[in-house]
Amino acid sequence: MRLDVVTIFPEYLEPLNVSLVGKARARGQLDVRVHDLRAWTHDRHNTVDDTPYGGGPGMVMKPEPWGEALDEIIESGVGEPGDGGDGAVKLPALVVPTPSGRPFTQALAVELAERPWLVFAPARYEGIDRRVIDEYAERLDVYEISIGDYVLAGGEAAVLVITEAVARLLPGVLGNAESHRDDSFAPGAMADLLEGPVYTKPPQWRDRGIPEVLLSGHHGKIARWRRDEAFRRTSHNRPDLIERCDPAVLDKYDRELLAELGWEELPGGRFGRPGPAVEE
Template sequence: MRIDVLSLFPDMFAPLQQSIIGKALERDLMQFNVIDYRQYTHDKHNHVDDTPYGGGAGMLLKPEPLFEAMDALDAAAPGPKRVILLDPAGRKFDHVAAKSLAQEAHLVFICGHYEGYDERIRTLVTDEYSIGDFVLTGGELPAMMMIDATVRFLPGVLGNEQSAATDSFEDGLLNYPEYTRPPVYRGMAVPEVLQNGNHQLIAQWRLKESLRRTYERRPDLLETLTLDKNAQKLLREVEREARTVSAPDEA
Protein backbone atom coordinates (compact mmCIF):
# COMPACT_ATOMS: atom_id res chain seq x y z
CA MET A 1 0.00 0.00 0.00
CA ARG A 2 1.06 3.56 -0.70
CA ILE A 3 -0.20 6.38 1.51
CA ASP A 4 0.26 10.05 0.64
CA VAL A 5 -0.81 12.92 2.87
CA LEU A 6 -1.33 16.49 1.69
CA SER A 7 -0.66 18.74 4.66
CA LEU A 8 0.62 22.20 5.56
CA PHE A 9 2.42 20.73 8.58
CA PRO A 10 4.38 17.65 7.48
CA ASP A 11 6.46 17.55 10.67
CA MET A 12 3.32 16.57 12.60
CA PHE A 13 3.51 13.10 11.03
CA ALA A 14 6.85 12.18 12.63
CA PRO A 15 5.13 9.81 15.14
CA LEU A 16 4.09 7.55 12.27
CA GLN A 17 7.75 6.69 11.77
CA GLN A 18 7.69 4.94 15.17
CA SER A 19 6.36 1.72 16.66
CA ILE A 20 4.38 -0.74 14.50
CA ILE A 21 3.99 1.57 11.50
CA GLY A 22 7.68 2.44 11.62
CA LYS A 23 8.53 -1.27 11.48
CA ALA A 24 6.13 -1.74 8.56
CA LEU A 25 7.95 1.02 6.69
CA GLU A 26 11.33 -0.54 7.43
CA ARG A 27 10.09 -3.88 6.07
CA ASP A 28 8.64 -2.25 2.93
CA LEU A 29 5.13 -3.41 3.79
CA MET A 30 3.90 0.08 2.91
CA GLN A 31 5.06 3.44 1.54
CA PHE A 32 4.32 6.71 3.28
CA ASN A 33 4.85 10.27 2.03
CA VAL A 34 3.78 13.70 3.25
CA ILE A 35 3.45 16.49 0.70
CA ASP A 36 3.48 20.12 1.83
CA TYR A 37 0.99 21.68 -0.55
CA ARG A 38 2.19 25.15 0.37
CA GLN A 39 4.93 24.56 -2.21
CA TYR A 40 2.25 24.76 -4.90
CA THR A 41 1.38 28.40 -4.17
CA HIS A 42 2.33 31.17 -6.61
CA ASP A 43 2.55 34.38 -4.60
CA LYS A 44 5.63 35.54 -2.73
CA HIS A 45 3.98 35.02 0.65
CA ASN A 46 2.89 31.45 -0.16
CA HIS A 47 -0.73 32.05 0.78
CA VAL A 48 -2.86 28.92 0.81
CA ASP A 49 -6.02 30.61 2.09
CA ASP A 50 -8.23 33.58 1.31
CA THR A 51 -11.42 35.26 2.51
CA PRO A 52 -14.73 33.66 1.49
CA TYR A 53 -16.89 35.19 -1.22
CA GLY A 54 -20.00 36.72 0.33
CA GLY A 55 -18.22 37.42 3.60
CA GLY A 56 -18.05 35.42 6.77
CA ALA A 57 -15.69 34.50 9.57
CA GLY A 58 -12.37 32.77 8.99
CA MET A 59 -10.40 31.86 5.91
CA LEU A 60 -10.85 29.15 3.28
CA LEU A 61 -8.23 26.97 1.64
CA LYS A 62 -7.70 28.04 -1.95
CA PRO A 63 -8.22 25.44 -4.68
CA GLU A 64 -4.99 26.00 -6.63
CA PRO A 65 -2.44 24.50 -4.17
CA LEU A 66 -4.42 21.32 -3.64
CA PHE A 67 -5.35 20.82 -7.29
CA GLU A 68 -1.73 21.28 -8.36
CA ALA A 69 -0.45 19.03 -5.60
CA MET A 70 -2.85 16.33 -6.80
CA ASP A 71 -1.71 16.89 -10.41
CA ALA A 72 1.90 16.32 -9.35
CA LEU A 73 0.94 13.24 -7.35
CA ASP A 74 -1.02 11.78 -10.27
CA ALA A 75 1.99 12.30 -12.52
CA ALA A 76 4.35 10.63 -10.02
CA ALA A 77 2.01 7.77 -9.14
CA PRO A 78 -0.60 7.24 -11.85
CA GLY A 79 -3.45 4.86 -11.24
CA PRO A 80 -6.60 4.66 -9.11
CA LYS A 81 -6.58 6.24 -5.67
CA ARG A 82 -8.95 6.67 -2.76
CA VAL A 83 -8.68 10.38 -1.99
CA ILE A 84 -9.93 11.15 1.52
CA LEU A 85 -10.96 14.57 2.75
CA LEU A 86 -10.92 15.07 6.52
CA ASP A 87 -14.01 17.12 7.29
CA PRO A 88 -16.60 17.35 10.11
CA ALA A 89 -19.34 16.83 7.52
CA GLY A 90 -17.90 13.48 6.45
CA ARG A 91 -19.01 9.98 7.28
CA LYS A 92 -17.90 8.92 10.76
CA PHE A 93 -14.78 6.77 10.54
CA ASP A 94 -15.04 3.35 12.19
CA HIS A 95 -13.62 -0.17 12.29
CA VAL A 96 -15.46 -1.25 9.13
CA ALA A 97 -14.13 1.76 7.22
CA ALA A 98 -10.56 0.97 8.31
CA LYS A 99 -10.87 -2.59 7.01
CA SER A 100 -12.26 -1.31 3.72
CA LEU A 101 -9.46 1.21 3.23
CA ALA A 102 -6.87 -1.47 3.97
CA GLN A 103 -7.92 -3.22 0.76
CA GLU A 104 -6.80 -0.28 -1.38
CA ALA A 105 -3.45 0.04 -3.13
CA HIS A 106 -3.15 3.82 -2.79
CA LEU A 107 -4.69 6.19 -0.25
CA VAL A 108 -4.41 9.98 -0.28
CA PHE A 109 -5.41 12.08 2.73
CA ILE A 110 -6.14 15.79 2.36
CA CYS A 111 -5.67 17.69 5.63
CA GLY A 112 -7.37 21.04 5.85
CA HIS A 113 -6.81 24.01 8.09
CA TYR A 114 -8.52 27.31 8.77
CA GLU A 115 -12.31 27.69 8.49
CA GLY A 116 -12.80 25.22 5.67
CA TYR A 117 -12.29 24.39 2.00
CA ASP A 118 -13.17 26.07 -1.24
CA GLU A 119 -16.04 23.82 -2.35
CA ARG A 120 -14.31 22.97 -5.64
CA ILE A 121 -11.69 20.98 -3.70
CA ARG A 122 -14.33 18.35 -3.00
CA THR A 123 -14.29 17.39 -6.69
CA LEU A 124 -10.86 15.87 -6.08
CA VAL A 125 -12.01 13.41 -3.43
CA THR A 126 -13.65 9.99 -3.37
CA ASP A 127 -14.45 9.89 0.37
CA GLU A 128 -15.07 12.34 3.20
CA TYR A 129 -14.52 11.22 6.78
CA SER A 130 -14.86 12.63 10.28
CA ILE A 131 -13.56 11.05 13.50
CA GLY A 132 -16.33 12.51 15.66
CA ASP A 133 -18.74 15.33 16.34
CA PHE A 134 -16.17 17.92 17.32
CA VAL A 135 -13.88 20.33 15.53
CA LEU A 136 -10.07 20.28 15.52
CA THR A 137 -7.65 22.91 14.25
CA GLY A 138 -6.69 20.74 11.29
CA GLY A 139 -6.95 17.35 9.65
CA GLU A 140 -3.52 16.04 10.62
CA LEU A 141 -4.50 14.27 13.85
CA PRO A 142 -7.58 12.58 12.30
CA ALA A 143 -5.45 11.47 9.34
CA MET A 144 -2.88 9.90 11.67
CA MET A 145 -5.60 8.07 13.57
CA MET A 146 -7.15 6.76 10.36
CA ILE A 147 -3.79 5.67 8.97
CA ASP A 148 -2.89 3.85 12.18
CA ALA A 149 -6.25 2.06 12.29
CA THR A 150 -6.02 1.09 8.60
CA VAL A 151 -2.40 -0.06 8.44
CA ARG A 152 -3.01 -2.59 11.22
CA PHE A 153 -5.01 -4.66 8.73
CA LEU A 154 -2.19 -4.94 6.18
CA PRO A 155 -0.72 -8.45 5.98
CA GLY A 156 2.43 -8.81 8.06
CA VAL A 157 2.13 -5.51 9.94
CA LEU A 158 1.08 -7.03 13.27
CA GLY A 159 3.37 -9.59 14.81
CA ASN A 160 0.40 -11.86 15.55
CA GLU A 161 -2.09 -12.04 12.69
CA GLN A 162 -4.83 -12.97 15.19
CA SER A 163 -4.49 -9.63 17.00
CA ALA A 164 -6.67 -7.72 14.54
CA ALA A 165 -9.18 -10.58 14.43
CA THR A 166 -9.81 -10.31 18.19
CA ASP A 167 -9.99 -6.52 18.43
CA SER A 168 -12.96 -4.67 19.82
CA PHE A 169 -15.58 -4.08 17.10
CA GLU A 170 -14.30 -6.96 14.93
CA ASP A 171 -17.44 -8.96 15.74
CA GLY A 172 -19.48 -5.90 16.66
CA LEU A 173 -18.78 -6.23 20.40
CA LEU A 174 -16.33 -4.56 22.72
CA ASN A 175 -13.41 -6.75 23.72
CA TYR A 176 -13.53 -8.90 26.84
CA PRO A 177 -11.27 -8.20 29.87
CA GLU A 178 -7.80 -9.69 29.57
CA TYR A 179 -5.17 -10.62 32.18
CA THR A 180 -1.54 -11.67 32.38
CA ARG A 181 0.87 -12.68 35.17
CA PRO A 182 1.00 -12.50 38.16
CA PRO A 183 -2.20 -14.39 39.02
CA VAL A 184 -2.80 -12.15 42.05
CA TYR A 185 -1.68 -8.55 42.35
CA ARG A 186 -2.54 -6.27 45.26
CA GLY A 187 -5.43 -8.50 46.17
CA MET A 188 -6.83 -8.57 42.62
CA ALA A 189 -7.00 -12.09 41.21
CA VAL A 190 -7.20 -13.33 37.65
CA PRO A 191 -10.57 -15.09 37.14
CA GLU A 192 -10.23 -18.79 37.85
CA VAL A 193 -11.84 -19.79 34.56
CA LEU A 194 -8.89 -18.32 32.65
CA GLN A 195 -6.43 -20.47 34.58
CA ASN A 196 -8.07 -23.89 34.33
CA GLY A 197 -7.10 -24.68 30.72
CA ASN A 198 -10.66 -25.50 29.63
CA HIS A 199 -10.82 -23.64 26.31
CA GLN A 200 -14.55 -24.17 25.86
CA LEU A 201 -15.31 -22.54 29.22
CA ILE A 202 -12.82 -19.76 28.48
CA ALA A 203 -14.53 -19.04 25.15
CA GLN A 204 -17.93 -18.87 26.87
CA TRP A 205 -16.57 -16.57 29.60
CA ARG A 206 -14.97 -14.27 27.04
CA LEU A 207 -18.14 -14.03 24.96
CA LYS A 208 -20.26 -13.29 28.02
CA GLU A 209 -17.83 -10.63 29.24
CA SER A 210 -17.76 -9.04 25.77
CA LEU A 211 -21.55 -8.93 25.87
CA ARG A 212 -21.48 -7.52 29.41
CA ARG A 213 -18.99 -4.78 28.55
CA THR A 214 -20.94 -3.85 25.42
CA TYR A 215 -24.25 -3.88 27.30
CA GLU A 216 -22.83 -1.61 30.01
CA ARG A 217 -20.79 0.78 27.89
CA ARG A 218 -22.09 0.72 24.31
CA PRO A 219 -25.61 -0.74 24.29
CA ASP A 220 -26.21 0.95 20.93
CA LEU A 221 -23.91 -1.63 19.31
CA LEU A 222 -26.22 -4.46 20.36
CA GLU A 223 -29.13 -2.92 18.46
CA THR A 224 -27.54 -3.73 15.09
CA LEU A 225 -26.16 -7.18 15.89
CA THR A 226 -27.64 -10.56 15.01
CA LEU A 227 -26.69 -12.89 17.85
CA ASP A 228 -26.81 -16.68 17.72
CA LYS A 229 -28.80 -18.62 20.32
CA ASN A 230 -25.82 -19.06 22.61
CA ALA A 231 -25.00 -15.35 22.60
CA GLN A 232 -28.67 -14.47 23.12
CA LYS A 233 -28.77 -16.74 26.17
CA LEU A 234 -25.61 -15.17 27.59
CA LEU A 235 -26.94 -11.67 26.97
CA ARG A 236 -30.13 -12.51 28.88
CA GLU A 237 -27.94 -13.65 31.78
CA VAL A 238 -26.02 -10.39 31.64
CA GLU A 239 -29.27 -8.40 31.69
CA ARG A 240 -30.62 -10.39 34.66
CA GLU A 241 -27.37 -9.91 36.57
CA ALA A 242 -27.42 -6.18 35.85
CA ARG A 243 -30.99 -5.90 37.16
CA THR A 244 -30.05 -7.87 40.27
CA VAL A 245 -27.15 -5.53 41.01
CA SER A 246 -29.23 -2.38 40.46
CA ALA A 247 -32.31 -3.58 42.38
CA PRO A 248 -31.08 -2.57 45.89
CA ASP A 249 -30.37 0.95 44.65
CA GLU A 250 -33.79 1.21 43.07
CA ALA A 251 -35.42 0.20 46.35
Protein backbone atom coordinates in the same frame (compact mmCIF):
# COMPACT_ATOMS: atom_id res chain seq x y z
CA MET B 1 0.51 0.17 0.25
CA ARG B 2 1.39 3.75 -0.61
CA LEU B 3 0.15 6.69 1.48
CA ASP B 4 0.56 10.35 0.53
CA VAL B 5 -0.33 13.13 2.98
CA VAL B 6 -0.61 16.76 1.89
CA THR B 7 -0.47 19.17 4.82
CA ILE B 8 0.71 22.62 5.86
CA PHE B 9 2.23 21.04 8.98
CA PRO B 10 4.48 18.16 7.84
CA GLU B 11 6.02 17.96 11.32
CA TYR B 12 2.62 16.91 12.70
CA LEU B 13 3.05 13.59 10.88
CA GLU B 14 6.30 12.64 12.66
CA PRO B 15 4.49 9.90 14.67
CA LEU B 16 4.29 7.97 11.40
CA ASN B 17 7.97 7.17 11.96
CA VAL B 18 7.39 5.24 15.19
CA SER B 19 5.60 2.14 16.47
CA LEU B 20 3.92 -0.29 14.06
CA VAL B 21 3.62 2.25 11.25
CA GLY B 22 7.28 3.22 11.53
CA LYS B 23 8.36 -0.42 11.49
CA ALA B 24 6.13 -1.13 8.48
CA ARG B 25 7.77 1.81 6.68
CA ALA B 26 11.24 0.52 7.55
CA ARG B 27 10.37 -2.94 6.21
CA GLY B 28 8.96 -1.50 2.99
CA GLN B 29 5.40 -2.66 3.70
CA LEU B 30 4.17 0.92 3.81
CA ASP B 31 5.37 3.71 1.54
CA VAL B 32 4.49 6.98 3.30
CA ARG B 33 5.19 10.32 1.59
CA VAL B 34 4.43 13.58 3.40
CA HIS B 35 4.12 16.74 1.28
CA ASP B 36 4.04 20.40 2.29
CA LEU B 37 1.08 22.07 0.58
CA ARG B 38 2.95 25.38 0.58
CA ALA B 39 5.34 23.93 -1.99
CA TRP B 40 2.55 24.46 -4.52
CA THR B 41 2.02 28.17 -3.74
CA HIS B 42 3.50 30.95 -5.86
CA ASP B 43 3.45 34.12 -3.75
CA ARG B 44 6.06 35.25 -1.26
CA HIS B 45 3.74 34.55 1.68
CA ASN B 46 2.98 30.97 0.55
CA THR B 47 -0.73 31.69 0.92
CA VAL B 48 -3.02 28.66 1.19
CA ASP B 49 -6.22 30.32 2.46
CA ASP B 50 -8.60 33.19 1.77
CA THR B 51 -11.87 34.64 3.07
CA PRO B 52 -15.07 32.68 2.40
CA TYR B 53 -17.55 33.75 -0.26
CA GLY B 54 -20.79 34.76 1.36
CA GLY B 55 -19.07 36.03 4.47
CA GLY B 56 -18.72 34.37 7.81
CA PRO B 57 -15.90 33.65 10.26
CA GLY B 58 -12.65 31.89 9.50
CA MET B 59 -10.75 31.21 6.32
CA VAL B 60 -11.08 28.63 3.55
CA MET B 61 -8.22 26.70 1.93
CA LYS B 62 -7.68 27.82 -1.67
CA PRO B 63 -8.29 25.40 -4.55
CA GLU B 64 -5.19 26.29 -6.62
CA PRO B 65 -2.46 24.79 -4.38
CA TRP B 66 -4.59 21.73 -3.65
CA GLY B 67 -5.24 21.16 -7.34
CA GLU B 68 -1.58 21.45 -8.29
CA ALA B 69 -0.50 19.22 -5.40
CA LEU B 70 -3.00 16.48 -6.13
CA ASP B 71 -2.33 16.56 -9.88
CA GLU B 72 1.40 16.14 -9.32
CA ILE B 73 0.97 13.37 -6.77
CA ILE B 74 -1.45 11.46 -9.01
CA GLU B 75 0.90 11.86 -11.97
CA SER B 76 3.73 10.41 -9.87
CA GLY B 77 1.98 7.03 -10.07
CA VAL B 78 3.11 6.65 -13.66
CA GLY B 79 5.76 3.96 -14.00
CA GLU B 80 5.60 2.77 -10.41
CA PRO B 81 5.82 -0.98 -9.74
CA GLY B 82 2.45 -2.62 -10.09
CA ASP B 83 1.01 -0.19 -12.62
CA GLY B 84 0.95 -2.86 -15.31
CA GLY B 85 3.98 -1.46 -17.13
CA ASP B 86 1.83 0.32 -19.65
CA GLY B 87 2.63 3.83 -18.45
CA ALA B 88 -0.95 4.43 -17.34
CA VAL B 89 -1.62 6.58 -14.30
CA LYS B 90 -2.33 4.44 -11.25
CA LEU B 91 -5.16 6.19 -9.43
CA PRO B 92 -5.34 6.50 -5.65
CA ALA B 93 -8.34 6.93 -3.40
CA LEU B 94 -8.62 10.40 -1.86
CA VAL B 95 -9.29 10.53 1.90
CA VAL B 96 -10.57 13.82 3.30
CA PRO B 97 -10.88 13.93 7.10
CA THR B 98 -13.83 16.15 8.04
CA PRO B 99 -16.38 16.31 10.87
CA SER B 100 -19.09 16.27 8.20
CA GLY B 101 -17.91 12.96 6.71
CA ARG B 102 -19.11 9.40 7.21
CA PRO B 103 -18.14 7.85 10.57
CA PHE B 104 -14.83 6.00 10.63
CA THR B 105 -15.42 2.39 11.65
CA GLN B 106 -13.45 -0.83 11.73
CA ALA B 107 -15.34 -1.96 8.63
CA LEU B 108 -14.23 1.18 6.81
CA ALA B 109 -10.64 0.60 7.98
CA VAL B 110 -10.84 -2.88 6.42
CA GLU B 111 -12.14 -1.36 3.18
CA LEU B 112 -9.33 1.20 3.04
CA ALA B 113 -6.72 -1.48 3.84
CA GLU B 114 -7.68 -3.17 0.58
CA ARG B 115 -6.73 -0.08 -1.45
CA PRO B 116 -3.15 -0.03 -2.76
CA TRP B 117 -2.82 3.77 -2.60
CA LEU B 118 -4.42 6.43 -0.40
CA VAL B 119 -3.91 10.20 -0.61
CA PHE B 120 -4.90 12.17 2.49
CA ALA B 121 -6.06 15.79 2.29
CA PRO B 122 -6.29 17.07 5.88
CA ALA B 123 -7.81 20.53 6.00
CA ARG B 124 -7.18 23.47 8.30
CA TYR B 125 -9.25 26.59 8.99
CA GLU B 126 -12.87 26.16 7.83
CA GLY B 127 -12.00 23.46 5.33
CA ILE B 128 -11.01 23.07 1.67
CA ASP B 129 -12.84 24.86 -1.14
CA ARG B 130 -15.58 22.39 -2.08
CA ARG B 131 -14.70 22.54 -5.74
CA VAL B 132 -11.52 20.55 -5.01
CA ILE B 133 -13.50 17.60 -3.63
CA ASP B 134 -16.03 17.76 -6.47
CA GLU B 135 -13.26 17.96 -9.10
CA TYR B 136 -11.41 14.86 -7.92
CA ALA B 137 -14.58 12.90 -7.19
CA GLU B 138 -15.06 12.74 -10.96
CA ARG B 139 -11.92 10.63 -11.38
CA LEU B 140 -11.09 9.19 -7.96
CA ASP B 141 -12.90 7.36 -5.20
CA VAL B 142 -13.27 10.00 -2.48
CA TYR B 143 -13.76 9.11 1.18
CA GLU B 144 -14.90 11.98 3.40
CA ILE B 145 -14.37 10.57 6.89
CA SER B 146 -15.14 11.73 10.42
CA ILE B 147 -13.33 10.16 13.37
CA GLY B 148 -15.91 11.47 15.84
CA ASP B 149 -18.56 14.01 16.66
CA TYR B 150 -16.19 16.81 17.59
CA VAL B 151 -14.07 19.42 15.83
CA LEU B 152 -10.26 19.56 15.82
CA ALA B 153 -7.98 22.39 14.74
CA GLY B 154 -7.02 20.38 11.66
CA GLY B 155 -7.24 17.01 9.99
CA GLU B 156 -3.71 15.75 10.69
CA ALA B 157 -4.69 13.99 13.92
CA ALA B 158 -7.40 12.17 11.98
CA VAL B 159 -4.80 11.10 9.40
CA LEU B 160 -2.75 9.52 12.20
CA VAL B 161 -5.82 7.70 13.55
CA ILE B 162 -6.92 6.38 10.16
CA THR B 163 -3.39 5.40 9.12
CA GLU B 164 -2.74 3.38 12.27
CA ALA B 165 -6.12 1.63 12.04
CA VAL B 166 -5.50 0.75 8.38
CA ALA B 167 -1.80 -0.12 8.61
CA ARG B 168 -2.25 -2.73 11.35
CA LEU B 169 -4.58 -4.64 9.02
CA LEU B 170 -1.98 -5.00 6.28
CA PRO B 171 -0.42 -8.45 5.90
CA GLY B 172 2.75 -8.81 7.94
CA VAL B 173 2.44 -5.56 9.91
CA LEU B 174 1.29 -7.21 13.13
CA GLY B 175 3.60 -9.85 14.54
CA ASN B 176 0.65 -12.22 14.99
CA ALA B 177 -1.64 -12.27 11.98
CA GLU B 178 -4.58 -13.22 14.23
CA SER B 179 -4.10 -10.26 16.59
CA HIS B 180 -6.87 -8.14 15.09
CA ARG B 181 -9.39 -10.98 14.73
CA ASP B 182 -11.13 -10.25 18.06
CA ASP B 183 -10.67 -6.47 18.04
CA SER B 184 -13.54 -4.32 19.17
CA PHE B 185 -15.84 -3.81 16.17
CA ALA B 186 -14.07 -6.53 14.16
CA PRO B 187 -16.58 -8.01 11.71
CA GLY B 188 -17.44 -11.64 12.16
CA ALA B 189 -17.60 -13.83 15.22
CA MET B 190 -17.98 -11.17 17.90
CA ALA B 191 -20.96 -9.50 16.20
CA ASP B 192 -19.63 -5.94 16.51
CA LEU B 193 -19.03 -6.20 20.25
CA LEU B 194 -16.45 -4.29 22.21
CA GLU B 195 -13.46 -6.36 23.23
CA GLY B 196 -13.59 -7.64 26.80
CA PRO B 197 -10.95 -7.26 29.54
CA VAL B 198 -7.50 -8.83 29.18
CA TYR B 199 -4.97 -10.01 31.78
CA THR B 200 -1.30 -11.05 31.97
CA LYS B 201 1.26 -12.14 34.57
CA PRO B 202 1.60 -12.01 37.54
CA PRO B 203 -1.50 -13.93 38.68
CA GLN B 204 -1.76 -11.69 41.78
CA TRP B 205 -1.23 -7.94 41.82
CA ARG B 206 -2.11 -5.72 44.78
CA ASP B 207 -4.38 -8.45 46.13
CA ARG B 208 -6.19 -8.63 42.82
CA GLY B 209 -6.33 -11.94 41.00
CA ILE B 210 -7.56 -12.89 37.57
CA PRO B 211 -10.68 -14.88 36.64
CA GLU B 212 -10.15 -18.56 37.37
CA VAL B 213 -11.53 -19.60 34.01
CA LEU B 214 -8.49 -18.09 32.29
CA LEU B 215 -6.26 -20.53 34.21
CA SER B 216 -8.43 -23.55 33.47
CA GLY B 217 -6.97 -24.45 30.08
CA HIS B 218 -10.52 -25.16 28.90
CA HIS B 219 -10.64 -23.36 25.57
CA GLY B 220 -14.42 -23.61 25.19
CA LYS B 221 -15.09 -22.10 28.62
CA ILE B 222 -12.51 -19.38 28.02
CA ALA B 223 -14.10 -18.47 24.69
CA ARG B 224 -17.55 -18.35 26.34
CA TRP B 225 -16.23 -16.14 29.17
CA ARG B 226 -14.63 -13.75 26.72
CA ARG B 227 -17.82 -13.47 24.71
CA ASP B 228 -19.89 -12.91 27.85
CA GLU B 229 -17.52 -10.17 29.03
CA ALA B 230 -17.67 -8.57 25.60
CA PHE B 231 -21.46 -8.47 25.87
CA ARG B 232 -21.27 -7.02 29.38
CA ARG B 233 -18.86 -4.26 28.35
CA THR B 234 -20.83 -3.47 25.20
CA SER B 235 -24.09 -3.33 27.12
CA HIS B 236 -22.58 -0.89 29.62
CA ASN B 237 -20.48 1.34 27.32
CA ARG B 238 -22.19 1.08 23.93
CA PRO B 239 -25.82 0.01 24.32
CA ASP B 240 -26.44 1.32 20.79
CA LEU B 241 -24.46 -1.65 19.48
CA ILE B 242 -26.71 -4.08 21.34
CA GLU B 243 -29.76 -2.31 19.93
CA ARG B 244 -28.40 -2.84 16.41
CA CYS B 245 -27.34 -6.42 17.03
CA ASP B 246 -28.82 -9.02 14.68
CA PRO B 247 -30.46 -11.76 16.81
CA ALA B 248 -29.69 -14.28 14.08
CA VAL B 249 -25.97 -14.24 15.05
CA LEU B 250 -26.66 -15.02 18.73
CA ASP B 251 -26.81 -18.39 20.45
CA LYS B 252 -28.99 -19.31 23.42
CA TYR B 253 -26.26 -18.38 25.92
CA ASP B 254 -25.98 -14.91 24.35
CA ARG B 255 -29.74 -14.47 24.67
CA GLU B 256 -29.76 -15.63 28.29
CA LEU B 257 -27.01 -13.18 29.18
CA LEU B 258 -28.75 -10.30 27.42
CA ALA B 259 -31.91 -11.07 29.36
CA GLU B 260 -29.87 -11.07 32.57
CA LEU B 261 -28.50 -7.65 31.56
CA GLY B 262 -32.00 -6.29 31.09
CA TRP B 263 -32.42 -6.62 27.32
CA GLU B 264 -35.37 -8.14 25.50
CA GLU B 265 -35.95 -9.00 21.88
CA LEU B 266 -38.41 -6.59 20.30
CA PRO B 267 -40.69 -7.02 17.29
CA GLY B 268 -38.72 -6.53 14.13
CA GLY B 269 -35.70 -8.54 15.27
CA ARG B 270 -33.86 -6.03 17.45
CA PHE B 271 -33.08 -5.67 21.14
CA GLY B 272 -34.21 -3.02 23.58
CA ARG B 273 -34.65 -2.39 27.27
CA PRO B 274 -38.21 -2.29 28.58
CA GLY B 275 -39.30 1.11 29.73
CA PRO B 276 -40.97 1.84 33.08
CA ALA B 277 -44.39 0.37 33.58
CA VAL B 278 -47.24 2.68 32.75
CA GLU B 279 -50.15 2.69 35.19
CA GLU B 280 -53.55 2.44 33.59
